[in-house]
Amino acid sequence: MGAQVRFGVLGCSSVARRRTIPAITACPGTSLTAVASRDPGKAEVFAAEFGCAAAGYDELLARDDVDAVYVPLPTALHVPWGLRVLAAGKHLLLEKPSATSAEGTRELVRAATAQDLLLRENFTFLHHSQHRTVARLLAEGRIGELRSFSGSFCFPPLPDGDIRYVPELGGGSLLDAGVYPIRAAQLLLGDDLRVVGSVLRTDPARGVDVAGQAMLVSGEGVFADVHFGFQHAYGSRYSLWGSTGRITLDRAFTPQAGWQPVLRIDEQDHSEELTLPADHQFLGSVAAFAEAVLAGRTARHPDEQAACASMVRTVELVEDVVRAAV
Numbered sequence: 001m002g003a004q005v006r007f008g009v010l011g012c013s014s015v016a017r018r019r020t021i022p023a024i025t026a027c028p029g030t031s032l033t034a035v036a037s038r039d040p041g042k043a044e045v046f047a048a049e050f051g052c053a054a055a056g057y058d059e060l061l062a063r064d065d066v067d068a069v070y071v072p073l074p075t076a077l078h079v080p081w082g083l084r085v086l087a088a089g090k091h092l093l094l095e096k097p098s099a100t101s102a103e104g105t106r107e108l109v110r111a112a113t114a115q116d117l118l119l120r121e122n123f124t125f126l127h128h129s130q131h132r133t134v135a136r137l138l139a140e141g142r143i144g145e146l147r148s149f150s151g152s153f154c155f156p157p158l159p160d161g162d163i164r165y166v167p168e169l170g171g172g173s174l175l176d177a178g179v180y181p182i183r184a185a186q187l188l189l190g191d192d193l194r195v196v197g198s199v200l201r202t203d204p205a206r207g208v209d210v211a212g213q214a215m216l217v218s219g220e221g222v223f224a225d226v227h228f229g230f231q232h233a234y235g236s237r238y239s240l241w242g243s244t245g246r247i248t249l250d251r252a253f254t255p256q257a258g259w260q261p262v263l264r265i266d267e268q269d270h271s272e273e274l275t276l277p278a279d280h281q282f283l284g285s286v287a288a289f290a291e292a293v294l295a296g297r298t299a300r301h302p303d304e305q306a307a308c309a310s311m312v313r314t315v316e317l318v319e320d321v322v323r324a325a326v
Contacts, residue, residue, distance in 0.1 A: 004031045005290040008066035008090070010057055010081060011073040012037040012046045015095065020070060020122065021050055023282040029290035036060040057081070061088040068293060070122070071095060074163050075170030079104040082119075086111045091118040093289050097179045100170040102315040109308045112299035119299050120289050121311050123183055125253045127284030130261040130276050131187060134240070134247060138188065142265065143242030148223040149189055150239050151181025153253050154211075154232035164230070165206045172208035174200065174318060178228035180253045182317050183310075184238050185216060185224040191313045192219035195320035201229070214321045244268070255281070 007024050009016055012035060024030045034053040037043035047054035060066060061084060068091035071081055079099050085092045092112065098121045099105045112119035125131070138146060154177065158164055164171045185193060198214035211229030218224065239248040245267035251259060257280040265272045297304055 002028070003294055004029055005091070005293045006031050006033045006065055006067045008033050008055070008060045008063065008069045009035045009046075010060060010069050010071045010085065012039075012042045013072040013095075016070070016072040017046065017049075019124075019282045020072065020095075020286065021046075023280070023286040024070070025050060027283055027286045027290060029294060030286055033066050034060050034063060061085065061090065066090060068093060068118070068289070072122075074166075075175055076100050076168060078170075079107060082108050083111050086115050086117055086119070089115065089117070091289075091293050092120070093286075094119070094121050096121050096123045096183075097175055097315060097318070098311050099315055100175065102312055102319055105312045105315050109299060109312065112308075116298045116300060118289070118293050118297060118304065119308060120292075120304075122285055124281040124285040125180065126183070126187065126281075127279075127288055128255065128261075128281040129279045130249060130252070130255075130263065131184075133263060133274075133276055134249060135188065137247060137265075138240065138242075142245065143240065143247055143267075144244030146189075146222050146240060146242050148225075148241045149185050150225050150227075150241075151184050151237070151252070152227035153177045153180040153236050154227060154229045155234045156232065157210075157230050165203075165208055167207045171206075172210075173229045174209050174212055174321060177230070178212060178214070178226060178321070179314055179318060180236075181226035181228065181238060182214075182216075182321075183314050184252065185218075185226065186310055186313060186317075188240065189218040189222050189224060190220075191310055193217070193224060193313075193317060195317060195324050198321045198324045198326070200322070200325040201231070212321070212325070214324070216317070255279075257281075257283070 032052045035046040036055045043054035069085045070093045072095040200209040200212040216224040236253045248264040261276040263274045
């Protein structure tokens with residue numbers, strides 16, 4: 001077995017249990033040392049399931065057999081605990097979004113840069129090969145000059161008591177679901193997007209947004225509209241409309257590892273469906289993080305600086321959506 005990045009997991013969340021921890025244990029370049037929870041019993045359950053040690057938060061950060069920490073805590077806790085991870089000398093993989101404010105994300109970037117550590121956001125869909133296919137088709141001019149992007153990520157109401165309904169923990173559909181089509185627009189149109197209008201539907205009893213839409217425009221004049229919410233039938237897709245055709249991708253953000261994406265191309269007198277290879281985006285995200293750590297890359301590397309700038313820009317756009325909202 002070659003070199004490995006030894007992970008600790010700070011928080012026993014559902015996404016950690018179902019998706020990210022299995023990816024850590026399956027990835028040849030990573031191993032799982034310990035999981036931590038405020039509830040010792042919960043940590044013990046996770047540790048027994050995944051064959052690792054159970055710990056408290058501070059105990060996990062003090063371990064010398066942990067190289068990197070994955071943090072799937074509620075978004076409002078990302079900055080305080082992310083800073084403590086970095087101060088402990090551990091590389092940091094944060095569940096998305098990075099923070100509830102752009103300044104919080106900037107603070108994390110500054111800390112990772114100062115400590116010469118790697119900082120990444122676990123936006124797993126960015127590691128699925130289907131989006132590279134879309135980008136290639138755009139670059140080849142398959143749909144002519146790009147005119148607009150439309151993305152949506154919506155799903156039915158969450159159970160009462162879900163933390164995404166708690167404003168103090170960074171709840172709301174914009175931070176949970178809206179960041180997906182926003183980040184996809186950044187990926188395909190660039191970080192020079194600006195918000196020109198938005199609307200949010202707020203649940204007055206809970207104090208969080210439960211649905212919304214926003215209109216953005218890129219520096220080259222490409223329109224982008226994003227839809228998100230907790231009040232819909234499930235939908236996870238985006239489309240790109242050009243001067244000669246349109247590309248549509250369904251299940252764009254959360255496909256299962258075995259799912260073979262179907263990319264549809266519609267032109268004036270021709271329609272085509274391309275069945276793309278299945279891909280494991282959680283495993284891809286973990287593997288890319290480990291590869292960077294083992295290569296000695298940190299937040300000071302030019303490519304990581306660019307990735308951190310995009311991470312900051314995502315939260316800046318979230319803030320702009322809130323400011324512009326009707």
